[in-house]
Amino acid sequence: MTGPNDKLPERLLPKACARAGLALAIGLAAASAPVATFAAEAEQPVPMRGAKVTAKARQAAAEEKASEKAESAARSGEGVIEPRVTMSSDTFYGPPTPKARKGEIGNIEWTEPAAFVPPALEEAVNIVSEKYPSLLSARAALKAAASDVKTAKWQRFPTLTGNLSYLDDNSSPVPQIVVEAPIWSGGRLSANIRRAKAGEDASSAQYIETVLDLATLTTQTYFEIARLTEREKLLESSLKEHEALVATMERRVAQEISPLADLELARSRAAQIEQDYTNTMSQRRSTLRSLAELIADPTYDLGPIPQYDPxxxxxxxxxxxxxxxxxxxxxxxxxxxxEIARAELAGRKAEILPSLNAQYSYDNVFGSRVGVVVRAQNTGLARFTEVNSARLRIDSSLEAIRVEEQQLRRDIESSLIQYDAAKRRSEISLSAAATAASVSASYTRQFIAGRRSWLDVMNALREAVTAEIGRSDAEMSVMATAAQLLLRSGRWRPVFTQSDENRYELGQ
Known part of the structure; x- marks a missing residue:
C-alpha cells in the first residue's frame, strides 16, 4: 500500500497493482454478500392473501375424497372425461399473480364458465383480455416492476466510480477509481428489495384488476345488447299489430262504424310504440359500437340471443x-x-443507522488503498418524524383494506339480492305475459262483438307488450348478474401459464 511519503510514479501505476487492489475489493464484496443476503431473507414478511390457507392435511383429504369419487365412477361404468379447467363452487381461489419472467408475461386464458354463458360472450372476453390498450399498459407496468426488483437486488453488489482529469500543464490524465461493496447497511438494501417486490405484487394485482374490470364491462355490454335486441323485436311486433289496428279503424271510420276519436287513439298509441322502437334501436346500435370498441372488431358475430333457463x-x-x-x-x-408502506418504514428506520462498506480506491496522490468505510448521514430529528409518518401510512393502508372489504361485501350482497329479485320477476312476468296476451286477443274478439270498447283493446295490447318486455328484461338481468358474480367470485377467472395461483379448500 502506498503511503503519502512514498515516491509516486510519474504516470499511471502498474496495471498489476490496480488489478490486485480491485481483486481484493471484489473478495471483500463476495464475503459481505452472504451477510446481506441473510439479512434480506430474515426481514422478508409473511405474504398476505385474501383467504386463510388450509392445512396440508385438509388438502390431502380433499384429494383422497376426489380419487375415491373417481374410482366409484369407474366401477359404476361411467366414462371419465377430463374437461377444461373449471371453477368448483366450493373452492376458494386467491387472485392469480402473473410475474414477468425474462421480460415476458404468460399468455392469458380463461377457465370454462357456467353453461348459461354464451360462447360469443366467452370469446369476446378472451379477445378483450388480450388486445385492449389498458391491459397492454398494465402488462408494461408489470414488466417495469419486475425490472425494479432486479435493480434493487443489484444494490448488493459492488459499485464502481471513476473519473479522468487533466490538471497539469503536460495534459497528462489523472485517474481516480473507487470501488465500494456493502458489508452492512442497517437494513436499507433489504428494505429496498422488499419494497420493490411489494411493488411488483401491486402491479400484478392491478393487472388482474384491469382484466376483471374489462371482463365485467364486456359482460354487461353483451347482455345489454341482448336485452335491447329482444326489446326491439317485441316493439317491432307490437308496432305491426298497432299499425294493423290503425288500418282496421281507418276502414271502420270510413264506413262510419266507429268514431274518429278511436282512430286518433290508435294512431297515438302506434306513434308511442314507434317512438319506443326508435329509441331502443338507437340504444342498441350505440351499445354495439361500445362492444366493437372493446373487442376492436366491428364485424364480430354475437350469435343468437341467449336463452334463459329458469x-x-x-x-x-x-x-x-x-x-x-x-x-x-x-x-x-x-x-x-x-406491504410497500411496511418496507418504507423499515427503510426509514435503517436510514437512522450508519452503513459499513468495503472500499478500494486509487488516485494519483495515495495510489491504491483498500479499507472499510463507515458512512452516516444525520438530518437531525427529521429522521424520527419520517419514521412516524411511515408508520401512520401503514395504518392508513390497513384501514383502506377494511373499507374495501366492507364495500365488496355490500356489493356482492346487493348483486345477490338483485339476482334473486330478477329471478322472481322473470317467473311472475312469464305468467303475466301469457295472461296479458290472452286478454288482448279476447278483448279484440269482444270488441268486434260489441262487448268491449276500443280503449279496452288498446290498453290490453299495451299491457301485453309491457309484460313481454318486463319478462325479457328480468331474464337478461338474471343472466347478466349471475355472470358478474362468477367473475367476482373467481368461478370464471383468468389463468396464466406462469401464474402463481393460490387454492383454498372450503372448510367443512
Missing part, C-alpha cells in the same frame, strides 16, 4: 361472498400497498 341456479350461493373476498385483486393490491 332451472339454472347459482351453485353454493352462500359461499359466493367469501369467495369474492378471497379472490378480489383489488384487496390484493391494497395488501401489496400496505
Amino acid at each position: 332451472d339454472a341456479t347459482l351453485a353454493n350461493r352462500d359461499a359466493i361472498e367469501e369467495q369474492a373476498v378471497a379472490y378480489s385483486p383489488r384487496l390484493e393490491r391494497l395488501r401489496a400497498e400496505a
